[in-house]
Amino acid sequence: MWTEPFILRGLIAAVVMAMLASPIGCLMIWRRMAYFSDSLSHSALAGVLLGIALGIGQNPGVAIVVCLTALLLTQIPDRFVIGSDLLLLIIGQTALCAGIIGFSYMPGIRTDLTAYLFGDVLSVTENDLIFIIISSCFCAVLLFLNWKKMIFTAILPDIAQSEGISSKKQSVIFMVLTALFVALAFKTTGILLISALLIIPPCSARFFAKTPEQMAFLGALIGIVCVITGLACSIFFDLPAAPAMEIICALFFFLFRTFGIHK
Numbered sequence: 001m002w003t004e005p006f007i008l009r010g011l012i013a014a015v016v017m018a019m020l021a022s023p024i025g026c027l028m029i030w031r032r033m034a035y036f037s038d039s040l041s042h043s044a045l046a047g048v049l050l051g052i053a054l055g056i057g058q059n060p061g062v063a064i065v066v067c068l069t070a071l072l073l074t075q076i077p078d079r080f081v082i083g084s085d086l087l088l089l090i091i092g093q094t095a096l097c098a099g100i101i102g103f104s105y106m107p108g109i110r111t112d113l114t115a116y117l118f119g120d121v122l123s124v125t126e127n128d129l130i131f132i133i134i135s136s137c138f139c140a141v142l143l144f145l146n147w148k149k150m151i152f153t154a155i156l157p158d159i160a161q162s163e164g165i166s167s168k169k170q171s172v173i174f175m176v177l178t179a180l181f182v183a184l185a186f187k188t189t190g191i192l193l194i195s196a197l198l199i200i201p202p203c204s205a206r207f208f209a210k211t212p213e214q215m216a217f218l219g220a221l222i223g224i225v226c227v228i229t230g231l232a233c234s235i236f237f238d239l240p241a242a243p244a245m246e247i248i249c250a251l252f253f254f255l256f257r258t259f260g261i262h263k
Contacts, residue, residue: 002235009129010188013230014245016136017185018197018223021232023143023216024181025198029173029206030154034199036073036175039092041194043069045099045116047183051093059131063183069095074172097193103250119190119242121231125259134186139180146173151212174193188227189242197223200249208262222252 002008028034045061051061073088103113115123124132143150152160153170161167178198185194203220209215230245 004059006122006124007231007235009126010241011228013124013129013132013232014121014241017131017181017188018201019220019229020136020139021185021197021223022202022219023096023147024139024174025202026212026216027150027154027220028198029202030151031174031213032262033088034195035088035092037178037182038197039073039088039095039187040066042096042177044178044182044186044191046095046102048116049099049102055128055209059128059183059187062186062190063135063180064119066182067176068180068236070130074168074175075139078257084175097146115190115194116186118240119186119188119193121241122189124187126188131206135180139177139184142173142177145247146170150174182260189245191243193246196246197227198248199262200246200253202254204249204256207256222237224248226252239246 002011011180028037030062037158047062047065048058050059050065051058054061058091063209069091092256100113149160150163150170150173152163153167154174157167160170179220181198182194185197202215204222205215205218209218226248227245229248231241233239233248
């Protein structure tokens with residue numbers, strides 16, 4: 001069963017996404033920007049529309065739209081008229097509704113909104129997998145080169161700035177990384193469940209980790225176990241893969257919260 005090509009492709013894609021999600025999710029937690037991934041993931045549906053309309057494919061279309069959205073969000077002043085969390089929520093919900101309305105005006109194109117919203121990891125193609133692996137390697141290199149600076153900027157922004165670290169530059173890098181992750185993960189986890197893979201495993205690891213690196217590493221391990229278990233539930237019990245992964249992530253969180261030491 002596990003040796004079927006479509007299952008192997010889905011498994012590899014899900015594991016790669018879990019490994020990449022943890023360090024990005026940790027940075028998101030430290031920056032207190034959990035809504036940011038939701039806003040970007042909701043804009044991914046518009047990216048699907050763009051890719052179909054231009055004939056360049058869904059993955060490039062999503063990557064273009066979410067990266068442009070992320071860069072646009074970096075231009076919002078720190079002291080906006082309303083809180084940044086409220087603004088992100090408004091942008092995310094508006095982008096999602098605009099994407100759904102856009103699909104309703106394209107009757108000639110067969111689409112499965114359920115797959116876009118909740119993911120279809122078993123439909124990952126060879127081209128999808130190549131795109132995921134290459135882009136994930138790029139993101140991993142970018143994370144490695146900027147990890148210490150990004151941690152410093154997220155936790156102690158004033159001190160980081162006094163040390164000559166550009167908070168603006170690190171924010172742009174962080175937002176682009178998050179945007180690329182959304183572009184990679186929407187096929188495996190779905191637009192509505194991307195944040196679960198980003199946030200819940202690192203939150204679970206937080207109860208045991210003593211350093212940022214431990215939190216990222218343990219979060220990646222938890223994420224890998226969750227996606228493999230969720231995929232197994234999909235194969236053997238005919239459950240939706242992405243929701244099963246999210247439920248497993250939540251179980252780990254409550255388990256670790258019960259037996260872990262709150263940091």
